[in-house]
Amino acid sequence: MLIKTVFSGFGGQGVLMMGYLLAAAGMQEGKNVTYLPSYGAEVRGGTANCTVSISDDEIASPVASEPEYIVVMNKPSLIRFQNQVQSGGIIFLNANLVDMKPVRGDIEVCEVPANDLALKIGTDKAANMIMLGAFIKKTGLVSLETLKVVLKDVFTTKNPQLLELNEKALWEGFTYLEQGRQADASKADIS
Amino acid sequence: MSGNHAIGEAAVRAGCRFYFGYPITPQNEMTEYMARRLNEIEGGVFIQAESELAAINMVIGASMAGARVMTSSSSPGISLKQEGISFLCAMELPAVIVNMTRGGPGLGNIAPAQSDYFQATRGGGHGDYRTIVLAPSSVQELADLTMEAFNLADKYRIPTVILGDGMLGQMMEPVEFPDGEMQKPPPKDWTITGARGRPSRFIRSLLLDPAVEEEHNWKLARKYERIAAKEVRYEAYRLEDAKMVVVSFGTAARIAKGAIKRLREQGLKVGLLRPITLWPFPEIVLKDLAKRIGHFLVYEMNAGQMVEDVRLALEGRAEIFFYGRPGGVVITPLEMSRVITSKYYQKGLG
Amino acid sequence: MGFQKVFGRPRALKDAPFHYCPGCGHSIIHRLIAEVIDEMGLQEKAIGVPPAGCAVLAYYYFDIDMGEAPHGRGAALATGLKRVLPDRLVFTYQGDGDIAAIGTAETIHAANRGERITVIFVNNGVYGMTGGQMAPTTVLGQETTTSPGGRERIRDGFPLNLSEMLALTKGSAYIERTAVNNPKNIMKTKKAIEKAFRVQIEGLGFSLVEVLSPCPTNLKLRPVEAWRWVEENMMDVFPLGVIKDVQRD
Numbered sequence: 001m002l003i004k005t006v007f008s009g010f011g012g013q014g015v016l017m018m019g020y021l022l023a024a025a026g027m028q029e030g031k032n033v034t035y036l037p038s039y040g041a042e043v044r045g046g047t048a049n050c051t052v053s054i055s056d057d058e059i060a061s062p063v064a065s066e067p068e069y070i071v072v073m074n075k076p077s078l079i080r081f082q083n084q085v086q087s088g089g090i091i092f093l094n095a096n097l098v099d100m101k102p103v104r105g106d107i108e109v110c111e112v113p114a115n116d117l118a119l120k121i122g123t124d125k126a127a128n129m130i131m132l133g134a135f136i137k138k139t140g141l142v143s144l145e146t147l148k149v150v151l152k153d154v155f156t157t158k159n160p161q162l163l164e165l166n167e168k169a170l171w172e173g174f175t176y177l178e179q180g181r182q183a184d185a186s187k188a189d190i191s
Numbered sequence: 192m193s194g195n196h197a198i199g200e201a202a203v204r205a206g207c208r209f210y211f212g213y214p215i216t217p218q219n220e221m222t223e224y225m226a227r228r229l230n231e232i233e234g235g236v237f238i239q240a241e242s243e244l245a246a247i248n249m250v251i252g253a254s255m256a257g258a259r260v261m262t263s264s265s266s267p268g269i270s271l272k273q274e275g276i277s278f279l280c281a282m283e284l285p286a287v288i289v290n291m292t293r294g295g296p297g298l299g300n301i302a303p304a305q306s307d308y309f310q311a312t313r314g315g316g317h318g319d320y321r322t323i324v325l326a327p328s329s330v331q332e333l334a335d336l337t338m339e340a341f342n343l344a345d346k347y348r349i350p351t352v353i354l355g356d357g358m359l360g361q362m363m364e365p366v367e368f369p370d371g372e373m374q375k376p377p378p379k380d381w382t383i384t385g386a387r388g389r390p391s392r393f394i395r396s397l398l399l400d401p402a403v404e405e406e407h408n409w410k411l412a413r414k415y416e417r418i419a420a421k422e423v424r425y426e427a428y429r430l431e432d433a434k435m436v437v438v439s440f441g442t443a444a445r446i447a448k449g450a451i452k453r454l455r456e457q458g459l460k461v462g463l464l465r466p467i468t469l470w471p472f473p474e475i476v477l478k479d480l481a482k483r484i485g486h487f488l489v490y491e492m493n494a495g496q497m498v499e500d501v502r503l504a505l506e507g508r509a510e511i512f513f514y515g516r517p518g519g520v521v522i523t524p525l526e527m528s529r530v531i532t533s534k535y536y537q538k539g540l541g
Numbered sequence: 542m543g544f545q546k547v548f549g550r551p552r553a554l555k556d557a558p559f560h561y562c563p564g565c566g567h568s569i570i571h572r573l574i575a576e577v578i579d580e581m582g583l584q585e586k587a588i589g590v591p592p593a594g595c596a597v598l599a600y601y602y603f604d605i606d607m608g609e610a611p612h613g614r615g616a617a618l619a620t621g622l623k624r625v626l627p628d629r630l631v632f633t634y635q636g637d638g639d640i641a642a643i644g645t646a647e648t649i650h651a652a653n654r655g656e657r658i659t660v661i662f663v664n665n666g667v668y669g670m671t672g673g674q675m676a677p678t679t680v681l682g683q684e685t686t687t688s689p690g691g692r693e694r695i696r697d698g699f700p701l702n703l704s705e706m707l708a709l710t711k712g713s714a715y716i717e718r719t720a721v722n723n724p725k726n727i728m729k730t731k732k733a734i735e736k737a738f739r740v741q742i743e744g745l746g747f748s749l750v751e752v753l754s755p756c757p758t759n760l761k762l763r764p765v766e767a768w769r770w771v772e773e774n775m776m777d778v779f780p781l782g783v784i785k786d787v788q789r790d
Contacts, residue, residue, distance in 0.1 A: 020363070027365045035363035060449020060524045061442075062362045209625060236624045240617065241650035248614035248647065252590075252621020255608040260621070278611050383606035383622070385629045387585035393600035395609040397593075 001056050003141060004064035008049035008081055009073025009094070014128030017154075018071065019050035021132060024150040025142040026054040034062035047076060054141055071135060072098060073114070073128070092135055094127065110138055110177075117172050126169035133173025144174055194330045195360040198289055198353065199224035201337035202261050206374040207287070208235045209260040211249035213242055215268045216301045217357030218291035222263065243268040247275030247288075254284040255394050257382035259341050263289035265357075266307055267298060269315070276350055277316030280411070281396035283381075285344035287337065288322075289353045291360040294519030302519020303356035303442050308496035311354050312470040319408055321415045323351040323422065324469040326440040330364035336467070338374075345377050347418055354469060356492070358442050358521065419471035426465040427476075429455060433462030434540040435486040437531060438477070438501055440466050442521070443492050449524030450531055459535055469497070474504035481508040486538055488531060490514045492521070510538070551575035553584050555604045564764025566721045566754025567595060570663060571602055573721075573731045574634075578605065581738060587630045588622055590615045594636040595670045596663065613644025616651035619658040630738060632659040638668045641677040641703040648707065655712025655746040659737045662704070662749055665756040666775060673759030677701040680778050685759070700778050704751045708785035714746030716784040720753035720776070722768040729781075745787060753779060 005022065009015040016037055023035035037050040051064045066086040072078045073094045085091055087106045096115035112134045114127035136142055148167060155163040192200070199221050202210070210225040222239070229235030240246035246262050253260040264272060269290045279286055290311065294304040314320045323343050327333045333355060340351040383392055398404040428448060430436065439447040444465040451461050464480065466473050481487075487509055489498040494517045501511055514530050516522055535541050550556065553575035559568040578587050584605055591599035593612035600607040610618040615633035623631040640648050640662050651658065667685055668674040675688040678700050682691040692700075708716050715737055719730040730752055737748035753775050755767035762770055783789070 023363060033365065036358065037361055037363075057452070058448070059445075060452070061446045061521065062358065062364075063521045063523070065523045209621070211621065238620065238624070238654075241646050244614065245617040245620075245647050245650065248611065248617035249621035249624075251610075251614075252608070252618040252623075253625045254621070255618075256588075256622045256625035258625045274611055275614070282609070383588055383608050384626055385586045385588060386604070386606050391604050391606050393607040393609070395597075395600060395607075397597055397609060 002053065002059065003055070003069070003139075004051060004053045004067040005069040005071065005141075006049055006051050006064055006067045006081055006084070007071045007073075008047070008077035011048045013048070013073045014125070015048045015073055016050050018128050018132045019052045021147060021150055021154065022136075022142065023052045023054070024154070025146045026052070028146050028150055029142055031055060032057065032059050034059050036062040049077065049081075069135070069139060071131060073131065074098065075100065078102065090138065092131060092138070094131060096127075110134070112173065112176060114173070117176060118169060121168050121172055122165060126165055129166045129169035130173035130176070133170040133175075134177050135173075137174045137177040144170065192330060192366045193220055193361060193363045194333045194355065195220035195291070196224045197330050197334040197366045198263070198337045199228060200368065201334040202287065202341070203228055203232065204368055204373050205259065205338040205341040206376050207259040207261050207341060208232065209253045209258045210236070211238050211240050211246040211253070211260070211262050213240050213246050213264065213268060215265045217293065217360050218263050218265050218289065220360065221289065221291075225261075243271035244274070247272040250286050250288075251275055251278060251282075251284060254279065254286050255282075255383050257376065257379045257384060259285075259345070259376045261287040261289070263291065265291045265301075266293045266295050269307065269310065273310075273316030276322065277314070277318050277320060278396055279350040280314070280320035280322065281318065282394050283348040283411075284350070284394070285348050286350045287340045287344055287353065288350055289355065292354060292356045294517065300519050301357055303358035303492065303521055304517060304519045305356065305441060305443060305492040305496070306517060307354065308469065308491070308493060311352050312472070312500070320411060321418075321470055323347070323349055323418060323471075324354055325351065325424075326354045326467060326469050327359065328441050328444045328465065330359070330362060331366050333359060334366050334368060338369075341374070343422065345379075347414060348381075349414070349418070354441065356442050422468060423471050423473045423476070424467035425473040425476055426463070426467060428463040428465070430462035430464065430480065432460050433484055434460045435488060435531070435535055435538075436462050436464050436480055436484055437488045437490060438464045438466070438497070439490045440469060440497065443490050446522060446524050446527050447490050450527035453524060453528045454531060459532065459541055461531055461535065466497070472500045472504065474500070477501060477504040478508070481505050485509050486512070486534070486540065488512045488514060488534055490527065490530070492519075493517045551579045553578040553587070553604055554602055557601050559602060560598060561595065562758045564755060564757040564767055565595075566663065566665065566752065566756075569721045569727060570661065570730070570752055570754065571599065573727070573734055574632075574661065575603065577731060577735045577738060581735065583630050583738070586628070587632070588626070590619045590622070590631070590633040592633070592635045592639040593670075594639050594668075596634050596636065597670070599634055613639050613642070614647055615639065615644060616656070616658065616660065617647040620651055620654070620656050623656060623658050627657070630659075630741060631657075632661060632738070632741075634661045635663070636669065637662070637664045637666065637676045637678040641701050645703070648703070649710065652707045652713045652747040652749070653710040655714070657741050657744055658747065659741045660747075660749040661734065662751040663754050664751055664775075664779065665754045667756050667759045669756050669759055673756075677703070678779070680774055683774065702779065704749060704784050707747075707749060710747070712746050713749070713785055714787045715740040715748040716751070717786075718751040718753070718779060718781050718784060720771060720781055722753065722755065722771045726781070740788075751779070753781070
């Protein structure tokens, strides 16, 4: 199994953090992982993206030309990445900030109102964690428990006050899909 | 941990307390890491130099004084450092120099490329010299080879180059560092530290008498021969029954390996030879392989540099193909497997 | 009554005859540095950095540790040495081309960082070792092999007053310009070198002594005429005296 995911959005939306947490959780679960942030001149314009590869086997290239999953936090990212996702793959859309739909018919679209859900628990800054919760629920790439362990590691040193909020957001996103709105995570298993 | 951070941490654990650098993408995270890390450590010194020239000369000074010292840069910056690297070699001073290569020539771009193979393996600056060149292909190996680079540099009194690229530097992968104490620089009996309780010493590269300079050059050449005999490193993957060998290093080798795995599942007998030391080059290994394998495919992220070393090693004993993607283009393992497959069947191997 | 030794070779100099041309200032400046090292008891602590140029062979003469620098890079190399060995005396010995042309950046930034190093800057107005080409400090009208007819401001630009520039950096602590054209100035030069070393040892910052020095061979003058030439042609452009002294200012 080798699964590649691209996380994309504005700088400041916590896009790199989503990817980092997923990679760290994968590592915690004993998988081979790579995390490749976009770097250089292009990130200065305000967009950010990163690629996470998770595999049982050695990972040849950390670059994803045809990722299985794409997480899209804003509209420019949808325009840029929608044609890269492989046939049968899933696009995770932040429905609050993306007012257009992918035009392709060979992929699944999973819409999550990440900003609204985040506001519900206090701040839309946690939209990234809402999305990450929904992402792992749908894909089953790593478990929620592992993600919580990693989250704790990262925020205990970085910013302990935000730990509780982020945990809540993860749970909110995770259960949003559980409530049957997009449901059926088994379809997502395209490996 | 990112590749750039892994090199920095490995250097610190190898006893490096002196780092002199100048910002250039895609290796800035290493410079920043060293600034932070050396600031925390007793005796650590970080200087952001005014240029790569100044940085490499600070390295020369620190090395003369006996310290384990490192600098890092990327292609255009490494060009500026070449004068100093030539002096390091001439004066037999150990140092570790990291090149996170970009696409070139000129400013080129900051994408991952292997455009500096010639520059690294041929010495790069003026004069008749070599540097040890290590080419890691994972973040773990970046860490391991950085520590190794300090040991090799001190053992042979030679600058050692770590040749990576932007992808290796930026990418995060799990890294394990060996347990145990941080290393200390080994004692050295040639440094200039003030002539206390011993005759004064000088370290120089100017040898005006041709006979003396010649003898010095032969002395260096003999050292390079010793290194070539002892320090060749490579990874051999699925070569046992291979009919075709892919030769690749660094990032390119990762991609080639992914392709070979895929092709092995389809029954193609393909293997990988990944030089880890680019100089000294594993030429004897290649010669031995050519006794039973007739086809070699060299894949590099440049327009054809290491392929010349493969040709020199094989001396016409086998057929050599080249696939190059310069400019910072990173192909997929799938694309690479198509390249291999087409050659494989074209040559009637399957 | 026996003889008393009143003059001899400083311990910090080896028993080797200088190769410098007759009338050249390098021999005098070498000797002054060695005397100061002796008198301050620094022979076991001093590390010198000779340049590319006539003084590249300085390690044949000084009986102290020395490490040769690539052309112009003395200040950067000395920075590396000093940062590893902060309690040693580290000095560079550089000519005008070395310090004020190819090594300008390294020198200015070492001064601006306040590196605790001392620079002995020998200004003779020409590239001596390479055969008398125009230097950054060649004065207007001065004929060299690369300023035929004399240095001309439109074509060649002006002589560079590096020491004054360095004095503007916040990290420099002591900068003085002296000369070795007569006994009085030679004694002043020795005092300046001693002061510069003291400034380094006390950790006050970057110190530099610029010494105006004759190059009879490339000026194509007899030694005495060359001494006079320095006085008549260089001292207007490069006035002698203390340019900066943080202890006094």
